[in-house]
Amino acid sequence: MASAFNSKPKIVNGPGGYVLEDVPHLSDYIPDLPTYPNPLKNNPAYSVVKQYFVHDDDTVPQKVVVHKDGPRGIHFRRAGPRQKVYFQSDDVKAAIVTCGGLCPGLNTVIRELVCSLNYMYGVNKVLGIDGGYRGFYARNTITLTPKSVNDIHKRGGTILGTSRGGHDTTKIVDSIQDRGINQVYIIGGDGTQKGASAIYEEVRRRGLKVVVAGIPKTIDNDIPVIDKSFGFDTAVEEAQRAINAAHVESESIENGIGVVKLMGRNSGYIAMYATLASRDVDCCLIPESPFYLEGPGGLFQYIEKKLKEQGHMVIVVAEGAGQDLVSESIQSMQKQDASGNKLLQDVGLWISQRIKDHFAKHSTMNINLKYIDPTYMIRAIPSNASDNVYCTLLAQSVIHGAMAGYTGYTSGLVNGRQTYIPFYRITETQHKVVITDRMWARLLSSTTQPTFWCAKDVIEDKREEELFDQSGDDDEQCPDANSIANEIIHIPNNSVKV
Numbered sequence: 001m002a003s004a005f006n007s008k009p010k011i012v013n014g015p016g017g018y019v020l021e022d023v024p025h026l027s028d029y030i031p032d033l034p035t036y037p038n039p040l041k042n043n044p045a046y047s048v049v050k051q052y053f054v055h056d057d058d059t060v061p062q063k064v065v066v067h068k069d070g071p072r073g074i075h076f077r078r079a080g081p082r083q084k085v086y087f088q089s090d091d092v093k094a095a096i097v098t099c100g101g102l103c104p105g106l107n108t109v110i111r112e113l114v115c116s117l118n119y120m121y122g123v124n125k126v127l128g129i130d131g132g133y134r135g136f137y138a139r140n141t142i143t144l145t146p147k148s149v150n151d152i153h154k155r156g157g158t159i160l161g162t163s164r165g166g167h168d169t170t171k172i173v174d175s176i177q178d179r180g181i182n183q184v185y186i187i188g189g190d191g192t193q194k195g196a197s198a199i200y201e202e203v204r205r206r207g208l209k210v211v212v213a214g215i216p217k218t219i220d221n222d223i224p225v226i227d228k229s230f231g232f233d234t235a236v237e238e239a240q241r242a243i244n245a246a247h248v249e250s251e252s253i254e255n256g257i258g259v260v261k262l263m264g265r266n267s268g269y270i271a272m273y274a275t276l277a278s279r280d281v282d283c284c285l286i287p288e289s290p291f292y293l294e295g296p297g298g299l300f301q302y303i304e305k306k307l308k309e310q311g312h313m314v315i316v317v318a319e320g321a322g323q324d325l326v327s328e329s330i331q332s333m334q335k336q337d338a339s340g341n342k343l344l345q346d347v348g349l350w351i352s353q354r355i356k357d358h359f360a361k362h363s364t365m366n367i368n369l370k371y372i373d374p375t376y377m378i379r380a381i382p383s384n385a386s387d388n389v390y391c392t393l394l395a396q397s398v399i400h401g402a403m404a405g406y407t408g409y410t411s412g413l414v415n416g417r418q419t420y421i422p423f424y425r426i427t428e429t430q431h432k433v434v435i436t437d438r439m440w441a442r443l444l445s446s447t448t449q450p451t452f453w454c455a456k457d458v459i460e461d462k463r464e465e466e467l468f469d470q471s472g473d474d475d476e477q478c479p480d481a482n483s484i485a486n487e488i489i490h491i492p493n494n495s496v497k498v
C-alpha cells in the first residue's frame, strides 16, 4: 500500500483577508525544471485573441457576495493557458481514466481532452485506461486519437468503461511509471478524487514529473465548491420526460398518483431542480429533508388533501430520501458497494407501497398509483448542448493547468470562471441542498408541500433551550410544523446561505 505521506496545503494570505488556496506545482518538489514557450503562441486560432494567456496572479473568489467591511475571503487559482509550459509536446504521454457511476458528458470530456491536447499543444500520445482505476494494473490501455474519438460525444456512457473499487495506489503509480505516463487525467466523483489525491501524494513521494489532475464528475451535483457538475443540466432536462409521463398518467384517472424516483444518493439537487423546472410536481422528497408519513403534517394527509383539491398528484423522490424510514421496514443484506458507498433501499417502490397500503386501509378514496423509475435511463444518455460546451471548457482548462506544471488539482467552475482547486477542498465535504436556504423555500412555495419540519426542532434551532423547555414535548410528530414554514427562512442564526 502507499505511504501515508501527505503534502501540506498551499495557502497564501494577502491584504484585506485575502486567502489563496493554491494548488501544487511540479517545481514544488522537483528543482530546476526547464520551461518552454507555450506553443499556443504560434497557433493561428489563439494568437489573434487579445490577452489569451491568463496572468499568473489571477485568482477567483469563492464567494461573490461580500460585506463592505468583511474579509476578501478564499480564492482559487484561475484556470487557463500560461506563457510558459513545463512539457514539450513530444514528451507528453497522457492517460485518461473514468471512474465511478456514469454521467452524461463523460464521452464529451474524453473527446475534448484528446482533441485539445492534440490541436492546442501538439500532443499525440494519449492512452485510455480501460475500466476505471483497476484498469491501470489489470487491463491493456486503449490508444486514443482525435479520429478515434471524433463521434463519441453523441453516445452516452464512457468509451473507456468504468468501475467501483479496485483503487490500489501503489499498483496504479507503478503502472504510471512503467508506462512512462506523465499527465494523468482522472474523471470521477468524490470517491475518484480521493483516489486521485492518493495517486498525487504517491507520485510526489517518488519525485516523479507526473501531473495528476481531476475532472469532477457527479450526476448528483454533490461535489462542493464548484458551481455545478457536468451532466447535471442534462439529467434535470431528461427527468422532465419522466415527470411529464407521471403527470399525464395521474391526470388521466380519478385519484391518480404519479411517483417518480430520481438519482441523488446524499444530495437532492436533481429532484429539487427537476421539480422547480416542471411545475407539475406537488411534492419533492430529498435526503436532506426528513419526512414522515402518518399524522398531521405528514405525507398521507397531504396526499389526501391534494387528491381532494385537484384529483391527482405527482411526487418526486430522490433515491436517498427517507432511507431511515425505509430501513426500518426492509432488511438488506448488502450494505456497501465496491467503493464503500452505502447501498440504498429502493425508496420509490417502498413509498409507492406504503401509499397504496395506507389508502386501502384508512381511506374511502380509491387511488391509482403509477411508479416510474427513470434513474439509469437518465444517467445513460449523451449530454445536452449546454453540458457539451461545459465539458469542452473543463477539458481545455485542465489541460492548460497540466501543461503549465500544476498538479494535485481538480478543474472546476467557480462563480462562472474556470479554476484549479486543490483536491482536499473537493473531497472534504459534500455539496448538499440547504433546506434553510432560499432555493428550498422557493420549492416549498411552488409545490405547497408540507415542510415536514418538526415544530420542536425548528424551535430548538430558533430559540434553542428557551422554547424547548416550554414545549416539553418529545413526540415525533409535530402538528404545527407547517405553520412555521416561512418563519424558519428568516432565522438569522440558522446559517441562511445567500
Ligand SMILES: Nc1ncnc2c1ncn2[C@@H]1O[C@H](COP(=O)(O)OP(=O)(O)O)[C@@H](O)[C@H]1O
Pocket (backbone or CB within 6 Å): 099, 100, 101, 132, 133, 134, 163, 164, 165, 166, 167, 188, 189, 190, 191, 192, 193, 194, 195, 196, 198, 217, 338, 339, 341
Ligand atoms: N477514499 C478513497 N481512496 C482511494 N480511492 C477511492 C476512495 N473512495 C473511492 N475510491 C475509488 O474511486 C473510484 C470511484 O469511487 P466511487 O465512490 O465508486 O464513485 P465516484 O467517484 O463517482 O464517487 C473507485 O475505483 C474507488 O475505489
Ligand SMILES: O=P(O)(O)OC[C@H]1O[C@](O)(COP(=O)(O)O)[C@@H](O)[C@@H]1O
Pocket (backbone or CB within 6 Å): 100, 101, 102, 189, 190, 191, 217, 218, 219, 220, 263, 264, 265, 319, 337, 341, 379
Ligand atoms: O448502481 P450504481 O452504478 O453503482 O450507481 C448508483 C449510484 O450512482 C450515482 O448515479 C452516482 O454516484 P457516484 O457519483 O458516486 O458515481 C448515484 O446517484 C447512484 O446512487
Ligand SMILES: [Mg+2]
Pocket (backbone or CB within 6 Å): 100, 189, 190, 191
Ligand atoms: Mg460518489
